[in-house]
Amino acid sequence: MVCAHQVPPGLPAAAGRACLRPEPPRPLRRSGFLMxxxxxxxxxxxxxxxxxxxxxxxxxxxxxxxxxxxxxxxxxxxxxxxxxxxxxxxxxxxxxxxxxxxxxxxxxxxxxxxxxxxxxxxxxxxxxPEYLRAQLPVVLAVGEAYGDGAPTGRKVNVEYVSANPTGPMHVGHCRGAVVGDGLANLLAKAGHAVTKEYYINDAGAQVQALAWAAWWRYVVVAVRRDPAAIKELASWLGDLTESEAWVVANSEPDGGIVQLVKERIEEHFETKLQYGGNYLVPVGEALWNEFGSSMLTPNDSSLGTIRSFTVAAMMKEIRADLAALGVTHDVFISEAEVVAAGKLDEAEATLNAKGLLYRGILEPPKGKTPDDWEPREQTLFRATQFGDDTDRPLRKSDGSGTYFANDIANHLHKIERGFDELVHVWGADHGGYVKRMKAAVAALSDNRVSLDVVLTQIVHVLKDGQPVRMSKRAGSYITLADLIDEVGRDAVRFTMLTRKADAQMEFDLTKVVEQSRDNPVFYVQYAHARIRSVLRAAGEPAVADLAGADLSALTDSAEMALIRRITTWPRVVEGAAAAREPHRIAFYLNDLASDFHMLWNRGREDATLRFIRPEEPVATRARLALLAATGAVLRSGLQVMGVTPVEELRDERKGDSAEPG
RNA sequence: GGACCCGUAGCUCAGCUGGAUAGAGCGCUGCCCUCCGAAGGCAGAGGUCGAAGGUUCGAAUCCUUUCGGGUCCGCCA
The missing domain is CATH 3.30.1360.70 (Arginyl tRNA synthetase N-terminal domain)
Structure with missing residues (x-):
């Protein structure tokens, strides 16, 4: 799971070992220093x-x-x-x-x-200096596993994405996906036993509405395929006005009855039919192919079938989108299944036994009272005992569970599975939810299990500096798949990690594919490509051979600066993991690339500093060792970010020169 | 009314959980290709870290107050 990238062709097979879970770093002795x-x-x-x-x-x-x-x-x-x-x-x-x-x-x-x-x-x-240089063989010995923390024995559950299965993923979900995946990789690299988890919100009213929307798409197909469908729908519609009856009687396929059904559904929800996007059209087709005319009169049971069918179809798309992003979860948890397994009742019983539940009436929120506010008695959880601002409802006034209650069930489930730390990546609009969830986890686990929530701020998508509107209504809705198509997976992932999660970011579709210094994706890839270029030119020396090189020729300040930067990688990993800040990896890689490019240019100014000098085989070998180590650290970091290191840069600027300006 | 997050160079952002003279990219000015990739690099200019108090050897970082921006606030997830 942490091995999203491929070992570049041409690298010695030994470099691929990093994809196995590395053994704990073992001190070894070489050059007289403890390594x-x-x-x-x-x-x-x-x-x-x-x-x-x-x-x-x-x-x-x-x-x-x-x-x-x-x-x-x-x-x-x-x-x-x-x-x-x-x-x-x-x-x-x-x-x-x-x-x-x-x-x-x-x-x-x-x-x-x-x-x-x-x-x-x-x-x-x-x-x-010889102590610093002696770190290079350490890097070469472990390859991309350099920077791995010793196993901590901590089981960490990282839950992210968790987009509602009500439609394809859009750019709003993307940041959470990338941050979550990067964070999970980072925690794994730091030595934790990480489980990547996706929580499917398949139990709420929104999913019910989705089912109705899918059913309507099914009706559209049915009317077209089966003349008898109209009659059956008419009976479902029930009492018809005279004009409605006329519509039904004279309805052609694609005719007015389809609209009538839609209106009736909207009446049912007292709203517009949600999820009107075309992505449900294939689901309607599939429902017809699967169930024929048997779903024309929906009831609780058949609607339940439609719901799970539709959710499955949506999840298939979401997983495909995630795969395109290179994001793979280890576990998918269904909210409905958690509840069906009795976790909600169990959680409630647990909290009740601790004396943390009571019947009560909440104060209305101050400042902004909803129009239809009425005091209502509900089952409340004493969240205030765990640092929350107010107690929180577990049951709605009709006795059914709130979303919070289901989430408590989910967290109980996680705790029971033995995790020591729970980490969530949520959109910032869920920020108000953090305290109560922490309170619940503290209560359920008697403070044994920690919950950390990383909030991600909104991404403003720009093109040529102009905002791209993302309104569903306007139809210019940018899906994740569109985004990846346009700029590529690596650019999406790297760019999304060049900002602290909890800071708004601008994502300029033009800039992230630009091949210049101010595009960190390119800049880091360029460094790696240059290193590979030199190693190719040097005839692909074996890593094991370079690890034994005499490094005393590495004396230039730029060479030593690069070595120093390499040696800070383990502590960068450790610090970033502890702070839950994967963006630090991106900044480190940028710095590392910068040190490398600087050194490269020293060779342009002073020929004696060129990497390959046939007349000086010892110095050449030392410098190749430095480059190989630098490349390994670059790959090590890119691996955390889920970005593929490239062997060479393709010239994709074709046509640029033909354009004015 | 309350909670949470963010205010750092003209712009976009870092700042390693309290360290020394606050950094990078873009933009601006001036330089560097006989060469393993100039798609790079070097140098210069640019700051009362939103403001005011406090904590201590020491604060962009922690506390209080305050001013701006964002998100959210019982039966939506």
């Missing part, structure tokens, strides 16, 4: 060890705030730590004094070249 994936974590451990030696009387938790990170300003060195500052108070020492002592200790470490206390108690660390 670990995250050198920042390694140095942090060293730092805390040193602190313990200096301050044996301090409790272990005194060190919890110690951070070893890349300094903002590269001139300060390779790493910086706040260690002296964060423990100084508890140690009753002045930070600069402690920093000086700690610095002396750190200077003895084999990895470290130079240590300098600075400012209010920072310690800047300069690593030995």
């Amino acid at each position: 670990q994936q995250d050198i920042f974590a390694a140095l942090r451990a060293r730092t805390v060890d040193a602190l313990r030696g200096l301050l044996p009387e301090l409790p272990e938790d005194a060190f919890s705030r110690v951070v070893v990170e890349p300094p903002r300003d590269a001139s300060h060195g390779d790493m910086a730590t706040n260690a002296a500052m964060v423990v100084a108070k508890q140690a009753k020492l002045a930070p600069p004094k402690l920093a000086a002592d700690l610095a002396a200790k750190l200077a003895e470490l084999p990895e470290v070249a130079e240590v300098a206390p600075a400012g209010p108690g920072f310690i800047n660390i300069r690593l030995k």
Whole structure:
């Protein structure tokens, strides 16, 4: 599931190993250094060890705030730590004094070249270049598995998309799909056992309305295919006015009776027939082919059949759309089945046993009172005990379950399946729903299971800087399939992850296919293509061979900068996963690509820095090792994002030169 | 009335859960192709981090207040 991309042809087969769930990173020794994936974590451990030696009387938790990170300003060195500052108070020492002592200790470490206390108690660390270079074989050894966290043993359920099965997916769903899939991949890479889940809302009134709409499409087909259908429909219509009777009596196929049926359905719902889109036309056909004229007089049972038939048809389309996006869920959960399995009753009994349910009347919402407000007694859940603003209804006044109640059932089901963490990706319009759901999960699991909700903001689709209207009524409705057709799957996925989820974003159909620096999709792909180009030109050296290369020729500042960037990948993964922010991966890849392009251009200015120099085989081999490692990290990140790394860029700008401007 | 999210360069956005002189792209100015992909790169200019208080060694980041923008607020999901 995390292996959405293919191993590019031409890469050694060994690179494909990343698609297996990697083994926990095992320290190995090479070049005299202990090899670990995250050198920042390694140095942090060293730092805390040193602190313990200096301050044996301090409790272990005194060190919890110690951070070893890349300094903002590269001139300060390779790493910086706040260690002296964060423990100084508890140690009753002045930070600069402690920093000086700690610095002396750190200077003895084999990895470290130079240590300098600075400012209010920072310690800047300069690593030995050979230690940094020694990370390249680590990367080459594990390939795209570089950055994988050690297995955490945590079972995490990520639920996303969950579009109502009432029509094809549109761009609004797309962001949630991409963010959810990227987040799930990210959490898996960080070491969690992830289940990707889709919750099918197939139990509500909207689905019922969908069934009626599908039935109407079926009627249209029936009248055309079977002359006797009109008579049977007339009996379903019941009491007819004189003019209606005339319409029925004189109805031709496609004639007025179809409209009469529509009006009657709309009366039934006191609204317009929903889901008027053409996508239900094939469903009407299929219903006719499947059931013939037997559905002409709908009742609860036959309508139930139509409903599940229609939902199945919609889900088939949705799954096809998701597949086109490269999104695959492990589990599809049906709301109706969860309820049918008794989870709603079970959840209610559980909450009741905890004394968290009562009969009561809610206050009307202030400021904006609905016209038809009346106080009504309902079954309420004490959400306020878990941080919500008000208690929440579980049952409607007619006794049936609210959506919230069904969702509680769904979450109980998840908890029973043994998940430790639940993660949802919702549209921001569901933001008001987060607190009550957290409250419910806390109540049902006695605070054992956490619920995190990532909200995604609206996407404004633009073309050439002009907004594209997405009104169903106007018919210019952009489906997900249209979007993928227009700009391609990789562009959709990457672009959707170049913004924090909870920030509105503009998606310009023109820009995301533009091949230039300001299109990060292209920029990162370009870096990968260039790397592959060099490796092809160098005759595809084996990764295992490069891993054994003498790297001492890598001395240029641009080469070292690229190595440093590579070494931060594990902590980027860890941080992004902890924050539930997959967009950080996109930004990291952009930075990594930038470091690479910079190095590339150094070779243009200074021929001695070119990657392939036949007269210097040792330096060439070292540089190819650096490139192979960079490529592996690029692929590692693209894999999380679900974007295919390309071998080469095709020139798709054909015709551009013919156009003026 | 209340809840949640967002205010950072002219524009679009990052800012690694409290660190040092706040960053990137676009746009603007000036440079770099005898070359493994110039579809790139370098340099310059551009900021009271919406505002005001507070917490502490230290705040764009945390707290309070306030001003703008968005989303939502009992029987829709």
